[in-house]
Amino acid sequence: MERVVIKIGGSLISSQGEEVLDYIHGLSSVLASLNNYSLALVVGGGETARKYVSLARELGLSVYDQDILGIEATRLNAKLLAGFIPRAWPNVPRTVDEAGEIVELGYIPVMGGTVPGHTTNTVAALLAEAIGARLVNLTNVDGIYDKDPREHPDAKKFDRMSYEQLIKLAAMYDSREARAHFVFDLLASKIVARSGVELHIVDGRDLETVKKAILGEEHNGTVVSE
Ligand code: UTP
Numbered sequence: 001m002e003r004v005v006i007k008i009g010g011s012l013i014s015s016q017g018e019e020v021l022d023y024i025h026g027l028s029s030v031l032a033s034l035n036n037y038s039l040a041l042v043v044g045g046g047e048t049a050r051k052y053v054s055l056a057r058e059l060g061l062s063v064y065d066q067d068i069l070g071i072e073a074t075r076l077n078a079k080l081l082a083g084f085i086p087r088a089w090p091n092v093p094r095t096v097d098e099a100g101e102i103v104e105l106g107y108i109p110v111m112g113g114t115v116p117g118h119t120t121n122t123v124a125a126l127l128a129e130a131i132g133a134r135l136v137n138l139t140n141v142d143g144i145y146d147k148d149p150r151e152h153p154d155a156k157k158f159d160r161m162s163y164e165q166l167i168k169l170a171a172m173y174d175s176r177e178a179r180a181h182f183v184f185d186l187l188a189s190k191i192v193a194r195s196g197v198e199l200h201i202v203d204g205r206d207l208e209t210v211k212k213a214i215l216g217e218e219h220n221g222t223v224v225s226e
Contacts, residue, residue: 001038003103003133004214006031007124010046011140012204013077023205024084030211031108032086037214040103040131041088041110042124043081049073067116074112074120082110096126103131121188129195136213138204139183143222144169158222163193166224192224199224 008027013020031039052069061069078092089107093099099109114123121137128135141149142157144166149155158165170189173182183201192199200213202221212219 001036002216003038003040003131005040005042005124005128005131005133005135006214007042007121007135007137008044008077008081009137009139009204010044010049010074010077010120012046012138013043013081014046014048014073024081026207027204027210028085030207030214033211034214038103038106038133039087039108039214040099040127040133041078041081041085041108042120042127043074043078043110043112044120045070045073045077045112048076064116067113071113071116076112078110078112085110096123096130099127100131118187119185121185122191125188125191125197128197129191134198134200134216135192136200136202136210137184138202138210140204141183141201142203142206142209142220144183144201144224160223160225162226163189163196163224166199167193196226 013024049070052073053066056066056069075092082088082090082092085108087108088110089102093102093109093111095114099111102109111123113120124135144158144161145155147155166184166189170182170184170186174186200221200223202209202213202219204210209219209221213221
């Protein structure tokens with residue numbers, strides 16, 4: 001069975017109200033329709049993580065402890081989805097190895113972060129590397145651009161790009177302390193590159209596109225490969 005790791009951006013599920021409920025229902029029916037695929041989910045921390053990380057920072061907690069709080073927020077989001085998505089393993093795995101074992105058992109692991117110092121994109125890249133999967137990254141932009149499209153109206157989207165191009169862009173935006181944000185961070189980019197993990201960056205709100213990317217069909221996001 002083909003294996004696919006799906007990274008769900010925290011921003012897609014950590015807001016509140018009808019919209020997020022509809023979204024979780026929609027995503028869950030897409031995943032339920034993909035019985036012929038072996039899936040694994042990694043969930044980001046979104047607003048919840050940002051709130052706790054910034055409170056911890058203002059209280060003077062160490063950066064290590066800020067990350068620990070961020071990880072707890074990602075696991076809270078993961079637990080919510082694990083309780084709802086069909087075939088999901090009910091407990092949130094705390095390591096990539098544990099998630100791999102759940103995949104071997106034929107269930108869908110739903111995990112968040114693992115250890116301080118990196119992001120859930122890196123966790124998703126490591127999991128895809130470990131289990132030999134493609135990686136579909138559901139985020140709140142519709143692909144990778146040559147410059148930030150919010151600031152540059154003339155920014156161009158890549159349909160396809162190489163690992164080398166991805167790493168170059170990720171390196172330009174790699175200043176974690178300043179909270180600069182690139183859609184797929186540098187460490188995660190280097191991991192997909194070293195193992196040739198095929199990476200799809202798609203707008204997670206567009207469930208048609210999400211489904212196509214999981215199926216490996218043409219879609220309107222960005223595909224990163226050799
Ligand atoms: P993420 O940065 O991965 O979630 O984790 P996000 O902000 O929702 O990002 P997207 O939108 O899904 O890409 C939130 C915080 O949790 C800590 C970091 O502090 C990170 O900023 N974290 C997460 C870790 O320290 N280790 C992990 O493995 C995961």
